[in-house]
Amino acid sequence: MxxxxxxxxxxxxxxxxxxxxxxxxxxxxxxxxxxxxxxxxxxxxxxxxxxxxxxxxxxxxxTKERALQVLKTSSNLIDVADNVGLSGTGRLHDLIVSCEAMTPGDVKSMGAELIISFGEAQTPFGIAIIGWTERGICFLQFVDVSATGTVAILKEQWPLATYKQADAQGISDSIFAGSGDKVSLIVKGTNFQIKVWEALMKSHSGELFSYSQIAERIGSPKASRAVGSAIASNTIGFLIPCHRVIRGDGDVGQFRWGSDRKVAIQGWEAAQLG
Structure with a gap:
């Protein structure tokens, strides 16, 4: 772009x-x-x-009516997918996303032996900063104000890592243009957070879920609030599709990168299916 x-x-x-x-x-x-x-x-x-x-x-x-209808029919759809599939009759090809947690050693060392490449890239939803290691993508955040500030968020996660600025546009194009390549993610979080993120990655483009539906899916039906906190902690936008979670009344709800961008992503995904 x-x-x-x-x-x-x-x-x-x-x-x-x-x-x-x-x-x-x-x-x-x-x-x-x-x-x-x-x-x-x-x-x-x-x-x-x-x-x-x-x-x-x-x-x-x-429309809220559509959102409510999708919520009514989505509760069991998440069971049938093992990976996120962004597919449709439009520009998107299948995109398979796998998830691997950072090792305890990586977490304990705060990334002292990690080499993280990062760069700025254009996406269909504005500029993003993408970070990756040889094992996969570890960071994708949309830039609302300052690219420098967004890079700082990445470096706060792994203060002892070695950072190398690189060209991220090819990675962005592979994700958003639909190259069909397998995308590996490297995530850092608690066991509960990772369970929530994995549940989201088992959803499909165009699906919407309530916080309570995700809580039920991970076997913690009373943990809707904790699900919301886990979603808010997600630092790999789009690929961990927290934009697919909305309020139970059909309202779009909050989003780390702005509710308007959330609506844009939801509509864009729905358009690929139509």
Missing amino acids: NASQQRHYDTVEKAIVFIREHLNCQPNLSEVAEHVHLSEYHLQRLFTEWAGISPKRFMQSM
Whole structure:
């Protein structure tokens, strides 16, 4: 994604925010286009290029009624998948994600023997910082304010590791453009957190779950609040798909990288299935 594509995402995100804020009024294309200072024709074309569906279809996918219906039918779907599968009739090919926990030695040494490469990359949802070791991706966070500040978050996790700045665009393209390659993750967390993250990785693109459904899935039905905390601790965005967890009443809920980006990812995934 180049600078022009970044501007396109920024425009689409602005349109999504407007649609979301006025969802009850079901704004038409003209109203959305006026808000983002584009003609109806250009907004329709830009939005469709980005999401694969029209603004109207995207708005329909954002409705609370759809979310509630998905929640009603999702409770057992997570049982049948062993890995996350991002597949559809659009641009995405199958993407298989495996997860490996950092060894106790890695955690105890705070990464003293780890070599972590990192870099800035464009994604369909804005700029991200990606970090990886020879064993897999250990960090993916979207940048809202400062790339430097996001890199600092990575380095806080492993203060004694050796860091090397590198080109992360190829990794980003493999993840978001759908190369079909297997993606390995290296995660650092408590046993409970890892159980939550693994449950999320057994979901599929376009599925939505409540916190209580995830709690039930990991065998801790009364731990909805703890599930929320585990999701908030996730530092590997998109690949550990915490964007698929919403409130039980169908509201999109919070997201580490902004609820508007969460809605954008949900809609983008749903568009690939349609």
